[in-house]
Amino acid sequence: MQVVTWNVNSLRARMAHLLRFLDEVSPDVVCLQELKLTDDLFPAKVLREAGYPHLVWWGQKNYNGVAMLSKHPIDAPQKGIDDGGDRSQSRLIAGTVNGIRIIGVYAPNGTRLGSEPFAFKLSWYDRLFEMIASRHRPSDPIILCGDLNIAPDDPDVWDPFRCDGILLCHPLERERFQRFLDWGFVDPFRERHPFANTFSWWDYQQMGFQRNHGLRIDHTLLTAPVDARCSEVTIHANVRGWTSPSDHAPVSVTLS
DNA sequence: ATGGTGGAAAGTCCA
Numbered sequence: 001m002q003v004v005t006w007n008v009n010s011l012r013a014r015m016a017h018l019l020r021f022l023d024e025v026s027p028d029v030v031c032l033q034e035l036k037l038t039d040d041l042f043p044a045k046v047l048r049e050a051g052y053p054h055l056v057w058w059g060q061k062n063y064n065g066v067a068m069l070s071k072h073p074i075d076a077p078q079k080g081i082d083d084g085g086d087r088s089q090s091r092l093i094a095g096t097v098n099g100i101r102i103i104g105v106y107a108p109n110g111t112r113l114g115s116e117p118f119a120f121k122l123s124w125y126d127r128l129f130e131m132i133a134s135r136h137r138p139s140d141p142i143i144l145c146g147d148l149n150i151a152p153d154d155p156d157v158w159d160p161f162r163c164d165g166i167l168l169c170h171p172l173e174r175e176r177f178q179r180f181l182d183w184g185f186v187d188p189f190r191e192r193h194p195f196a197n198t199f200s201w202w203d204y205q206q207m208g209f210q211r212n213h214g215l216r217i218d219h220t221l222l223t224a225p226v227d228a229r230c231s232e233v234t235i236h237a238n239v240r241g242w243t244s245p246s247d248h249a250p251v252s253v254t255l256s
Numbered sequence: 257a258t259g260g261t262g263g264a265a266a267g268t269c270c271a
Contacts, residue, residue, distance in 0.1 A: 062264050204261040
């Protein structure tokens with residue numbers, strides 16, 4: 001089983017790329033972020049015809065928006081962090097596929113250090129952790145994937161000196177990421193490639209992709225029983241080179 | 257010095 005996460009930066013603008021990717025890679029499950037459309041505009045019919053009959057989506061006007069596409073049934077679908085807190089931003093979609101709880105998220109960017117959106121990012125992460133830790137054990141099969149908007153360590157950034165302490169690389173953000181690892185999640189990419197400077201996002205500006213000025217902020221965290229089945233982690237960086245691309249590449253995990 | 261690019265949408269906001 002192959003599971004993909006991809007921030008498409010507008011589903012409507014990226015529909016041709018998505019269909020091409022589905023055709024070329026044929027993953028079992030796809031978690032999408034930044035749909036940037038309302039629920040009524042979600043292209044369910046086209047995606048069903050593309051081989052993904054099982055769909056869950058939670059859109060929002062202009063910003064955010066998440067979806068899960070699957071070849072297999074999606075049990076216990078969930079939209080948002082169901083803790084009674086803020087639901088104004090569509091940032092989480094979850095479902096159980098073939099016994100694995102798959103949680104796809106679009107973490108807040110944070111905008112600027114010290115800003116209100118930055119505080120929202122930190123508290124959103126606290127809520128996400130609480131949601132998972134309060135209802136799961138590390139021995140449960142879980143995939144936590146998405147645009148986490150955190151580059152966890154120096155090898156995850158194009159220039160550790162220039163990126164030191166900036167947004168997406170700040171200690172307060174890295175603490176939030178580390179908390180999931182301390183709880184029991186594994187970062188299978190870093191586990192298999194300890195020193196690789198491989199990125200999942202490149203800025204549109206100043207030839208970011210051409211100069212490989214990128215960050216690894218899209219992740220596929222696995223609990224131990226899923227990691228034990230994980231044969232491959234692929235960052236599909238070639239997709240970032242397609243004409244008029246998303247600024248994020250898809251990331252996939254392959255399970256035996 | 258507050259830019260550069262891209263997407264929402266029709267003036268800015270967000271990333």
